[in-house]
Amino acid sequence: MRSQMNNEKQHIGQLFDRIAGTYDGLNHGLSLNIDKRWRRKTVQCMPKASHVLDVAIGTADLTIEMLKRGKAEQVTGLDLSEQMMAIGKVKVERLRSKDERLEANVDFIYGNAQQMPFDDASFDGVTCAYGCRNFSDLDAGLKEMYRVLKPGGQVTILEFSYPKNRFIRFVYDLYFSHILPFVGRIVSHDKTAYSYLNKSVKHFCWGEAFVQHLTDAGFQDAQFKPLTFGITTVYTGIKN
Ligand SMILES: C[S@@+](CC[C@H](N)C(=O)[O-])C[C@H]1O[C@@H](n2cnc3c(N)ncnc32)[C@H](O)[C@@H]1O
Structure with missing residues (x-):
C-alpha cells in the first residue's frame, strides 16, 4: 500500500509538473472559460469557513475563487506537484498585489x-476540484478529508461526470478522447499526459455512485449537483 502510494506520488507529481506551464491556458481555452464558472458555482455551494484545506490545489484556481468571494480567512493547499503549486503561488501573490x-x-x-500530513479535525472546510479522479484509492482520499475536517465542517468536491443526454455524451467523448489529447500533446509537448487525463475521466464514478463513496467515508447528508448538462458535478457532505 505504502509503496503504491510512493509510486503514485512520483508518477502523478511528475505528470502534473510536466504540464504545469500549459495547464491553465488549456483548461480555460478548451473549455471556453466554462471551467471558471464551474469553480464559481462550487464556491457558492460552500459555507464561509475560517480555515479551508484545498486538496489537490494545483494552480490555485479554486482557492482564488474562494478568496475573491470571501469564503475563507485562511487556505492551506495540498498537492503532489511542486510546479503546479509554484504557478498557484504566483497567481495568489498577483491577486494580493491587485487587492490590498x-x-x-x-x-x-x-x-x-x-496520507495527509495534518492532525485530525484541523480544518473548518475541505475542498477538492478535479483532484479525486487522480487518486489511486478514492476511498483513502475521502477518508483523509473526513479525518482532517472538524465536526460541523463541509467537504465540497468538483469533479467531471458523465452527461445523460446522448448528444452531449457524443461531444463529451469526442472532446476527452480526441480533442483534448490531440491539442494537449501539441501545446504541452507531452505525449502521454493528456491521454492519461482522458482515461482518468472515463473510468471514474459520478453522481449517486460518488455520493455512496462520500457516505462510506463517514459524511452525512451527501448530495450532488450536476452542472452544464452533467458534464461536471459538485458534491457536498457534512461531518457531524
Ligand atoms: C486536474 S489538476 C486540478 C488542480 C486544481 N484543483 C484545479 O481546479 O485546477 C489535479 C491536481 O491534483 C494533484 N493531485 C493528484 N493526485 C494527488 C494526490 N494523491 N495528492 C495530492 N495532490 C494530487 C495534481 O498534482 C494536480 O495538481
Missing part, C-alpha cells in the same frame, strides 16, 4: 491526499 484588502493567508504544502 485581501487578507486571507494561503500556504502551499507538498503531500499526498491519501
Whole structure:
C-alpha cells in the first residue's frame, strides 16, 4: 500500500509538473472559460469557513475563487506537484498585489491526499476540484478529508461526470478522447499526459455512485449537483 502510494506520488507529481506551464491556458481555452464558472458555482455551494484545506490545489484556481468571494480567512493547499503549486503561488501573490484588502493567508504544502500530513479535525472546510479522479484509492482520499475536517465542517468536491443526454455524451467523448489529447500533446509537448487525463475521466464514478463513496467515508447528508448538462458535478457532505 505504502509503496503504491510512493509510486503514485512520483508518477502523478511528475505528470502534473510536466504540464504545469500549459495547464491553465488549456483548461480555460478548451473549455471556453466554462471551467471558471464551474469553480464559481462550487464556491457558492460552500459555507464561509475560517480555515479551508484545498486538496489537490494545483494552480490555485479554486482557492482564488474562494478568496475573491470571501469564503475563507485562511487556505492551506495540498498537492503532489511542486510546479503546479509554484504557478498557484504566483497567481495568489498577483491577486494580493491587485487587492490590498485581501487578507486571507494561503500556504502551499507538498503531500499526498491519501496520507495527509495534518492532525485530525484541523480544518473548518475541505475542498477538492478535479483532484479525486487522480487518486489511486478514492476511498483513502475521502477518508483523509473526513479525518482532517472538524465536526460541523463541509467537504465540497468538483469533479467531471458523465452527461445523460446522448448528444452531449457524443461531444463529451469526442472532446476527452480526441480533442483534448490531440491539442494537449501539441501545446504541452507531452505525449502521454493528456491521454492519461482522458482515461482518468472515463473510468471514474459520478453522481449517486460518488455520493455512496462520500457516505462510506463517514459524511452525512451527501448530495450532488450536476452542472452544464452533467458534464461536471459538485458534491457536498457534512461531518457531524
Ligand atoms: C486536474 S489538476 C486540478 C488542480 C486544481 N484543483 C484545479 O481546479 O485546477 C489535479 C491536481 O491534483 C494533484 N493531485 C493528484 N493526485 C494527488 C494526490 N494523491 N495528492 C495530492 N495532490 C494530487 C495534481 O498534482 C494536480 O495538481
